[in-house]
Amino acid sequence: MKRTVAYLGPAGTFTHEATRAFFPEDDVELVEYPSIPDVLDAVDAGHCHYGVVPVENAIEGSVVLTLDWLIHQVDVLIVGELVYPIAQCLLVHPFQAGRSPEEWTRVISHPQAVAQCRLYLREHLPGAEVSFAESTAEAARQVKSRPDEAWVAIGTRTAGELYGLHVLEEDVQDHPNNFTRFIAVGKEPLPKRNRDPELHKTSILVTLPSDYPGALHQVLSAFAWRQLNLCRIESRPTKKGLGSYHFFIDVEKDWDPVLMAGAVAEIEVLGCHVRRLGSFPCYRVSQGAKPIVR
Amino acid sequence: MKRTVAYLGPAGTFTHEATRAFFPEDDVELVEYPSIPDVLDAVDAGHCHYGVVPVENAIEGSVVLTLDWLIHQVDVLIVGELVYPIAQCLLVHPFQAGRSPEEWTRVISHPQAVAQCRLYLREHLPGAEVSFAESTAEAARQVKSRPDEAWVAIGTRTAGELYGLHVLEEDVQDHPNNFTRFIAVGKEPLPKRNRDPELHKTSILVTLPSDYPGALHQVLSAFAWRQLNLCRIESRPTKKGLGSYHFFIDVEKDWDPVLMAGAVAEIEVLGCHVRRLGSFPCYRVSQGAKPIVR
Structure with a gap:
């Protein structure tokens, strides 16, 4: 049976190009969806095995619709990351x-x-x-x-x-080094690849117990003294009012039962709500690489 | 001479409503501009005394064009903040x-x-x-x-x-408590008001020296041990490549020569680049308040 991969269509977008690069295998069928929520919903409901959506651009920053739908609307895991060059x-x-x-x-x-x-x-x-x-x-x-x-x-x-x-x-974007970070989501890990990933990451969503001075500082301390590098911290509104945020935190480390589990256990005891969004391999396509055609 | 206030037009937008509430004085002339960059440029070039643009929405998060234009394109100060209710x-x-x-x-x-x-x-x-x-x-x-x-x-x-x-x-937005935070920018402080502000804030832009584990944690420490509350931390791409960020930091405190100046001096010595974006009074319009008409 072919595995199906939902992607943000229509055909011919950067997400389409990136999805082809993410899943170059022959036994994969790409299925076009009209919006980011539709892609994530399709995976959550079991209509597709995986889904690919953009999550961050080097120039514009986060794709907030992806972050917000992951937080508020679906229960899927991040299973992979691909950094893809954008040439407008x-x-x-x-x-x-x-x-x-x-x-x-x-x-x-x-x-x-x-x-x-x-x-x-x-x-x-x-x-x-x-x-x-x-x-x-x-x-x-x-x-x-x-x-x-x-x-x-x-x-x-x-x-x-x-x-x-x-x-x-070609290449009319204002800034060079324009890359977009795409994530693959699913209910189970990606199939084994021939190529090795560049690194592994773990994504967590942290909600602070209440707004008190130094709360975020205390959370970061749990990672800092273990020398766990946080490669990304992004705040998103909880939608309960101005000044109340979730924090997306990406740690440059696969999940492990000592350091990662220890840091998360500590900040949970301090009153934070922590949701594990996934631990996953990260890949990269170089600038100037030809799009995959199939 | 009338003072002029640039705002993101056209007439009838939330920014227009908020600008009227921000500058209710009779001796003020509101001037419509077609985009956020145009408003900020008009103030930077001295064509208007002040400018009003949205900077954060309770549901959607930051207005990244405002943040990015402030970072990369103009040299103006944030001189005031207004939180305004959004009823779609x-x-x-x-x-x-x-x-x-x-x-x-x-x-x-x-x-x-x-x-x-x-x-x-x-x-x-x-x-x-x-x-x-x-x-x-x-x-x-x-x-x-x-x-x-x-x-x-x-x-x-x-x-x-x-x-x-x-x-x-009326009120068809998905989430209640929908407010937008607007900022006024200028080259000099706002004129004295009859009403007292809710609080004072200081906005700074911090660029970390390089990507090493715990860098942001060290910056936050300088504020945490002084009990200076950070009400907002927002990362924006430096546009030099994925993984390189500026941090917008809002501190709930007016500028002072001991605590604030001390924290900033320390993180500068640690190798951070710090730009002071302004210290300013913050106002709020309640939900259900009637728009000002003039």
């Missing part, structure tokens, strides 16, 4: 390809892709109105559907190929 | 007001407003396609411009009045 392209209809920069009237993309290219757009396409689409691939589809308009989509090279668009410019 | 309404064209829930074909709003009403929309308007607008007020304008369409905007009661729309439903 300007995609235009082939009929429009000869235009000069000031003639483009509209730029369409996902709000996060627009944010990643803000300075570039200000400088190079000052006359273009910005409009938002649900995804970079949807933006490409809109540009393809209007051959008579001087419209530009921001998206992947893959979306350009998929929709038969002309690549006007 | 469903606004429809009066010609369409009689429809039943399943007949609405499209919901239009700013992505953050849509996110705040995600569960409500799933349950009550499952047949409506979501499309994004640059602001809640722009969504209201779009609905008003198409009297023949069964479209719904999510926005403020003020936008409903401004565009002559029918309020189909």
Whole structure:
């Protein structure tokens, strides 16, 4: 039986490219879902074995919808991580390809892709109105559907190929070293891989007992004196009011029954609520690597 | 001479309502700008005395564009804070007001407003396609411009009045206690007020010297043993690569030359870069308070 992997569609987005790289095996079927909540719900309900969603971008920071849905709506484990390079392209209809920069009237993309290219757009396409689409691939589809308009989509090279668009410019994001961190979620660990992971991590969600001076400091102490490196701390609202937060904490260590278990037991006794979100292998795709096609 | 206050427009957004509450004085002129960067740039360039932008929502968390523009693009001080209640309404064209829930074909709003009403929309308007607008007020304008369409905007009661729309439903956000924290920025302190602030805060931006185990813990120690309460810690990417962060830290204390200055001096000697973003008074508008009209 094929294993199924839910991913945030449509086809041609960075999540689609990353999911192919995450699950290159032949016996895997990729299933497209229209939103991050839908992907996570599909795994939680058992409709798919795994799901892949973005969790953090090097420039824009956390994908808060992923974090919030994991906290509040589903009970799934993080089973793997993939860091994937993001190269934004300007995609235009082939009929429009000869235009000069000031003639483009509209730029369409996902709000996060627009944010990643803000300075570039200000400088190079000052006359273009910005409009938002649900995804970079949807933006490409809109540009393809209007051959008579001087419209530009921001998206992947893959979306350009998929929709038969002309690549006007590559790597238009304002900052180099633009990577996105994707997570795979599931109810059981990833199957064994041929390649070795770069490292292992453990993700936990910590809710402080109440707002008192030094509470977070006390939590961090339990990890610091054990020399457990925290590679990420991200606060998210509990949604109970301003000033009340959950903390996503990523520890650069696989789960172990002494150091990790000891730190967690201590902060629980101090009154924190701790939820283990998973211990998992982390992989990375280098910048300039060709997208996997299958 | 009138003092000028830049705000994130258009008229009828929550930022507009909050700016009126922030600067109720008669000798103040509010000036609308189309984006958060434009507001902050206007103050930085001296075109306006003050500017008001959202910085954190109780449900959605930080407004990262505000944080990132403050870090990377401008040199202005935070001079005040206002916590303002957010009540999202469903606004429809009066010609369409009689429809039943399943007949609405499209919901239009700013992505953050849509996110705040995600569960409500799933349950009550499952047949409506979501499309994004640059602001809640722009969504209201779009609905008003198409009297023949069964479209719904999510926005403020003020936008409903401004565009002559029918309020189909009030308080449709998924979570109660929805407040947004706004900041005023400027080159000099706010003028003296009649009302007393709720408290004073100091905002600093800390960049750790390098990624070593326990670095953030050491920074927090400098505040913890002085019993300086940190009411907010938010990490934002330095944009130099995944895993490299600035930390926005809000301390519940006005600046003082002993405790605050001592803590900052210590962490600077430890190798951190510290930027003082401002020490300022904090105000709050209660839930259910009527918007100020002028």
